[in-house]
Amino acid sequence: MWLELREILTKLVEVYQQMLGLSKQKRIALVGVNISEIERITKQEQVLLSVVNHLERDRKKILLKIRKNINEQYANADIITLILQCDDENKASLIESHERLKEIIEKVQTHNKTNTDLTMQALSAVNYQLNVLSQASVAPTYADGGKEVVDRKKRLNFEA
Structure with a gap:
């Protein structure tokens, strides 16, 4: 289960990195008022959002399995609390993957806010x-x- 979680977190980081790249391209297209480029990027973003939704469903399923297998007291625990309960071999890489994911999501959100402001x-x-x-x-x-x-x-x- 921990390996599955690590794989999903890694895939999420990869997809969000692609989204960050698209956000940067979109800003250039917005500033240049390149409508066809904006449309192309938006379509790619929609595909990536679909992938993220699928990976998030899988991540939630795995976390539910982990919660059930660990202990009842962790029924509502967040992901970091659960990671701290895993074996030492997986703990460090899971924490690193989670932190990388958190950082890349924050970057994507910042770029998307800027793009939204430019669009408005x-x-x-x-x-x-x-x-x-x-x-x-x-x-x-x-x-x-x-x-x-x-x-x-x-x-x-x-x-x-």
Whole structure:
């Protein structure tokens, strides 16, 4: 079981490293407003997220098995507490794998937040330009029934 957990943690680190690479590529594409590149990267991210979801399910199953095999007092224990209960041979490598995973996830989250901020700024600029061109105000919210809110205000008086 411990070996299975170590293998899954290692695979998760590898997938998150790929996601980090994509996040860096996505930032470049966002800054350069390269829509086709953004779409390509987003599709790759979706594939990697599917892999992460599958690995996370497996990780949870293994942790459940470990909890059952160790002792009832560890029924709700977190992963580090469980790792500390394993044999010395696996303990060090499991702790290292867990720490590497934690670090890479934090990096991916930081990059994704930056990318989200860049995306929101770009959308704001696009909305502003649309509002200027169409003389309508498009709000990034939705009304009852999921309909987009568009406020049309006459800004110029062409009759004057």
